[in-house]
Amino acid sequence: MAHGRWGPLQRSKDPGRLLCCCAWLGTCQKYYFCRENPDEVMKNTQLSLLFISLSGLLHAQSLLDYVQMEQRIFNPPGNAYIYDFAVHDSGQIYTAGSFSGSPDVNMASWPAYTITAQGSTDGFLIKYNLAGKVEWAKTLGNSAGDMEKMYQVTVNDSGLYVQSYMESNQRMGPDSILTQNRYTRVISRLDFSGNYLWSKAFITDKHAYDFPTEQPSDRLEIDAQGNVYMLAAFADSMDADPHPLASHILRKSLGNYNVGLVKLNASGDFQWAFSYPGNADMEEMSIAPDGSIFVSGIFNGSFDADPGIGVATLNxxxxxxxVYATKLSPEGNYLHSVALGDAGTTQQELMDLAVNGLGELFLAGRFQGTLNPGGVGGTGVISDSIVFSYFCKMDTALNVQWIESMGDVHIRDVNTDSQGRPYWYGHFQGAVDVISGTERLKRQNSSQSIVLVKTNRDGHYRGDMTFPSSSTTLSWGVNFDSVDNIYLGGNAAANFNPYFYGSWNGLGRSSFVLKYDTCQTMHNILAEGPLQRQLCQGDSLELRVRFPHQRITGQDWVLYHNNRLLDSNTTGSFWLYPSSSGSYYLAGRGTCNGEDDRLHYFVYVDSVYEEIRRDTLCAGASYQFRDGTTWALSHDTLYEQVYQSAQGCDSVFRTELRVMDTSAAIMMSDSGLISGVERVRYQWLDCNNGMLPVAGATHREFIPAQSGSYAVYVYGGGCGDTSACYNWNIGLDEYRSPGVHVYPNPARDHFQLSLSGGAPVEVCIYDLQGRKVREYPRVTEGENISVTGLPEGVYLLKISRGGSWTVSQPWVLRRDH
Known part of the structure; x- marks a missing residue:
């Protein structure tokens, strides 16, 4: 609910510095980090107290005061619920609500101030002074009354306005309100001493909602001239003109009830009124400084958003x-409208809206599925599989400029400050994203808790206040005074922590208004850059005070690291050369009360290094590299990975693998036996003697001293293999080399054989690892044998003649370069 946000109304002059985050009794001595944008930060300050609550003395970082109202369920019972509150520019607080029994409505101060209900449920309007004490209280009810409530209040320099609900006749100052025993809404104007100036009744036949868990379609706003705007739900019809001799009847069209928008002038005289059909609810309203009226709600089917003679159909x-939004002129003439929702959108609800001094509209709602509002193209599409809330901005023509989604938070109020920047205030259970998009910042609590989030006009996060709670806590309003203090209203079922980062549960079951300051000091000493920094190992970083001249005379700016003083100066510039990650505090005495103001930085240092790993691997085995890549390797391999952090810091990881091919094979050389595997260790074995090692036979080539059967065991790098047994006959020499000659040797692209006897032979070419690389089944003497495609190297030719094999001396292949 956005009540009187502009001009002499409840001006929202918070220049953007949200409060911060220390909870302590007396002077604040403990510092807590509160995250904000580079133009605001939280602070420590000595606290004074104001706390309106309907149940104690509270001291907390930036908690200035409070109002608390009692909710007592034991005998004698006394319950007071605040439904709405308004803050005058001077800081006086006005609360409106209902009560039963005899509750204390001055629990935060002394002495007690008790009000007593005449009926089952009466209404109240209470003014609290700058010290948070009750100045006066007005009650609404009588012994014949069943239910009376005062549930909307707003204030500006011209006076105080309240909307009430009643079911019996009442006397309100100079006016007698006759309800005809029907459900009636009343708009009243009072002076600042609580005297009724006038009251206007509207019989709606619409029962009151169960506050504060339900929100009615009843709203009250005033503009800078004191004109009054009321949204009122009515059952069948409502006379929108309160003058006894005139009438302006609004009649129901579709649905169980309709909602009418009524404008009165500052004297309470009727100006104009209209209602939408029952399939289009008017739920929220806000008035721009130029008098333009923004109304919003939900609808199904289609309806004409133009209340005049024109047609502006929304489908x-x-x-x-x-969800729809309509903009009207001060005279109630149609200007613009927009509908939010597409074929993928379900379960839409409107939560609240507010307009800033530039005429920009900020709207909050809930949805499931997809939501693609017009005017933002693909960047505006948001999608969630459960019911989430959204927050969007529209320009003066109701074109959507940006939209953000967060978790399952119930946004109960939206407001804007004097610079046009929005706040949203709500309650949640579980987790909520107070920053959406790629940089999400979650707040979590197991019980239902309240949260206030600040953004700038572009939707960027500027800070939040999240209040832990051990029970159900409901939010319902955020307001400001002219000196930038923030006021938050809510209801707590049991203990509730108003410090939002402290540890003391200060409130029991109660309704409350909390007042927080908005100190400017931390805005002044905020360094240029984010509160979390990242840099590469070996790099430097400067923390700079934005406005160093605003320190208190004689005081230095100081830099701490892990509570140890690193440096101090008057310039506010500090260079860091961190070798590891850590926390730093920039502190100084500024213009606020209390202890030094501190700004907490966390510096992440990305390590930069080179790692070389050397390893061996058996041929054909698989190897997993650092990045998870897995290869089966048969050759020596060099694998290099480069990792780059978000800061551009490169780290190199290099793996050098030697592949051990131990696939044992035996070939015959000109003089003996030779293993087909290189660069390993060897042990020749006597197959005819139980595979015992042959003494001294540990080289690649082995010349047996006698005929027999031999094998070779090759091993290295954890790999090993034993060849098959090979028969060796001393008599093999008689038909080996003499009958075969290979030429040319070295060769380039072909070779020939000189064969004794002239019969064709079979030729196989092997490399020195024993791998067969070429095969020629029939070669005649003098025939050119092409070896095109073979790489340079040393080879062995195995030649078969009549089933007997012989191995040539090493044969060299060279290429012209």
Whole structure:
């Protein structure tokens, strides 16, 4: 609910510095980090107290005061619920709500201030002074009344306005309100002393909602001239003109009820009114500084958004309901409208809206599925598989400029400050993204808790206040005064922590308004850059005070690392050369009260290094590299990986693998036996003697001293293999080399054989690892044998003649370069 945000209304002048985060009694002595954008930060300060609560003395970082109202379920019972509150520019607080029994509505101060209900449920309007004490209280009810409530309040320099609900006749200052025993809404104007100036009644036949868990379609706004705007739900019809001798009847069209928008002037005289059909609910309203009116709600089917003679049809594209927004002139004439929702959108709800001084609209809702609002193209598409909330900005013509989604948070109020920057305030259970998009920042709590989030006009996060709670806590309003203090309203079922980063549960079951300051000091000493920094190992970093001249005279800016003083100066510039990650505090005495203001930085240092790993591997085995890549290798391999961090820091990981081919094979050389495997260790074995090692036979080539059967065991790098047994006959020499001659040797691209006897032979070419690389089944004497494609190297020719094999002396292949 956005009540009187502009001009002399409840001005929202927070220049963007949210409060921070220390909880302590007395002077704040402990520092907590509160994350914000580079133009605001949280601070420590000595606290004064104000706390309106309907149940104690509270001291916390930036908690200035509070109002608390009692909710007592034991005898004698006394319950007071705040439904709405308003803050005058001067800082006086006005609360409106309902109560039963005799609750204390001054629990944060002394002495007690008790109000007593005449009926089952009465209404109240209470003013609290700058010290947080009750100045006066007005109650609404009588012994004949069943239910009276005062549930909307707003204030500006011209006076105080409240909307009430009643079911019996009441006397309100100079006016007698006759309800005819029907459900009635009343708009009243009072002076600042609580005297009624006038009251106007509207019989709606629409029962009150169960506050505060339900929100009615009843809203109250005023503009800078004191004109009054009311949204009121009515059952069948409502006379929108409160003058006894005139009437302006709004009649129901479709649905169980309709909602009318009524404008009165500052004297309470009727100006104009209209209602949408029952398939289009008007739920929220906000008034721009130029008097333009923004209304929003949900609809199904289609309806005409132009309340005049024109036609502006909006069609529901979503499943169920779409959210709409309409802009009207101060005279109630149609200007613009927009519908949010597409074929993939379901379960849409409107939560709240607010307009800033530039006429920009900020709207919050809930949805499931996809939501692609017009005007932002593909960048505006958001999708979630469960019900989430969204927050969007529209320009003065209601074109969507940006849209953000967060978790399952119920946004109960949206407001803007004097610079046009929005705040959203709600409650959640579990987790909520207070920063959406790629840089999500989650707040979590197991019980239902409240959260206030600040963004700039572009939707970028500027800070948040998240309040842990051990029970159900409901939010319902955020307001500001003229000196930049923030006021938050809510209801707590049990203990609730108003410090949002402290540890003391200060409130029991109660309704409350919390007042927080917005100190400017930390804005001044905020360094240029984010609060979390990353850099490469060996690099340097500067932390710089944005406005160093705003320190208190005689005080230095100081830099701490892990609570140890590193440096101090008056310039506010500090260079860091960190070798490892760590926390740094930039501190100084500024213009705020209390202890030094501190800004907490965390510096991440990305290590930069080179790693070389050398390893051996058996041929054909698989090897997994550092990045998870797995290869089966048969050759020596060099594998290099380069990792680059987000800061561009490169680290190199190099793996050098020697592949051990131990596939044992035996070939015959000119003089003996030779292993087909190179660069390993060898042990020749006597197959005829139980595979015992042959003494001294540990080289690649082995010349047996006698005929027999021999094998070779090759091993190295954890790999090993034993060849098959090979028969060796001393008599083999008689038909080996003499009958075969290979030429030319060395050769380039071909060779020939000189064969005694002239019969064709079979020729196989082997490399020195024993691998067969070529095979020629029939070669005649003098025939050119092409070896094109073979790489340079040393080879052995195995020649078969009549079933007997012989091995040539090493044969060399060279290429011209």
């Amino acid at each position: 529901n594209q979503a499943v169920g309901f779409s």
